[in-house]
Amino acid sequence: xxxxxxxxxxxxxxxxxxxxxxxxxxxxxxxxxxxxxxxxxxxxxxxxxxxxxxxxxxxxxxxxxxxxxxxxxxxxxxxxxxxxxxxxxxxxxxxxxxx
Amino acid sequence: xxxxxxxxxxxxxxxxxxxxxxxxxxxxxxxxxxxxxxxxxxxxxxxxxxxxxxxxxxxxxxxxxxxxxxxxxxxxxxxxxxxxxxxxxxxxxxxxxxxxxxxxxxxxxxxxxxxxxxxxxxxxxxxxxxxxxxxxxxxxxxxxxxx
Numbered sequence: 001x002x003x004x005x006x007x008x009x010x011x012x013x014x015x016x017x018x019x020x021x022x023x024x025x026x027x028x029x030x031x032x033x034x035x036x037x038x039x040x041x042x043x044x045x046x047x048x049x050x051x052x053x054x055x056x057x058x059x060x061x062x063x064x065x066x067x068x069x070x071x072x073x074x075x076x077x078x079x080x081x082x083x084x085x086x087x088x089x090x091x092x093x094x095x096x097x098x099x
Numbered sequence: 100x101x102x103x104x105x106x107x108x109x110x111x112x113x114x115x116x117x118x119x120x121x122x123x124x125x126x127x128x129x130x131x132x133x134x135x136x137x138x139x140x141x142x143x144x145x146x147x148x149x150x151x152x153x154x155x156x157x158x159x160x161x162x163x164x165x166x167x168x169x170x171x172x173x174x175x176x177x178x179x180x181x182x183x184x185x186x187x188x189x190x191x192x193x194x195x196x197x198x199x200x201x202x203x204x205x206x207x208x209x210x211x212x213x214x215x216x217x218x219x220x221x222x223x224x225x226x227x228x229x230x231x232x233x234x235x236x237x238x239x240x241x242x243x244x245x246x
Binding site: 001002003004005006007008009010011012019021028029031033044047049051058064065066085 | 140142145146149150153154156158159160161162163164165166167168169171172219220
């Protein structure tokens with residue numbers, strides 16, 4: 001079982017926090033959370049994960065409350081990294097199922 | 100450009116991480132119950148649960164990386180801070196005062212440098228009683244110019 005935790009700094013105040021758990025070549029679990037630094041520390045904006053085998057994306061408001069959850073296809077960290085690099089803070093207002 | 104720092108934890112360090120989870124949540128079952136109630140409003144708990152559960156398995160290995168996509172991070176790196184990072188990585192488990200003494204540097208300057216390294220994710224602090232112990236979050240730093 002290999003556990004990999006990654007923080008990608010997109011900007012001084014924007015990161016992607018990733019957790020990937022693999023067994024052999026199989027990805028057992030992933031979560032990729034786009035966070036921005038706010039007055040209360042790091043605040044979740046958008047999160048993709050496959051907890052309980054259900055790939056989905058969540059959006060959060062500035063208080064950390066879940067505002068939307070949609071089912072999406074599985075994503076890789078590379079894909080998420082590209083998506084975040086392009087759209088950054090606009091992600092919260094976008095239809096993420098389409099990406 | 101891409102700058103990456105990587106730390107691979109030893110089995111002893113994995114145990115220490117499990118112990119921290121135990122202090123924070125009680126038990127794996129207790130955490131599982133918390134997640135069942137509020138998994139979407141506390142996604143960090145889901146990550147902690149999955150990491151903890153996996154770490155309990157025999158032969159589990161944990162690595163942690165920080166990746167910077169821009170050269171901006173270099174602003175936070177100076178020769179003195181690299182010396183500090185190297186010292187923390189080599190010696191481990193020393194207080195800020197002990198580090199200042201060993202490097203023959205002013206306490207406040209060392210502390211300020213540690214805060215700067217913490218801000219860019221190269222160290223973190225753990226508490227031991229009333230002391231803050233800096234912990235290196237990198238055992239290797241690579242700079243890739245072709246990415």
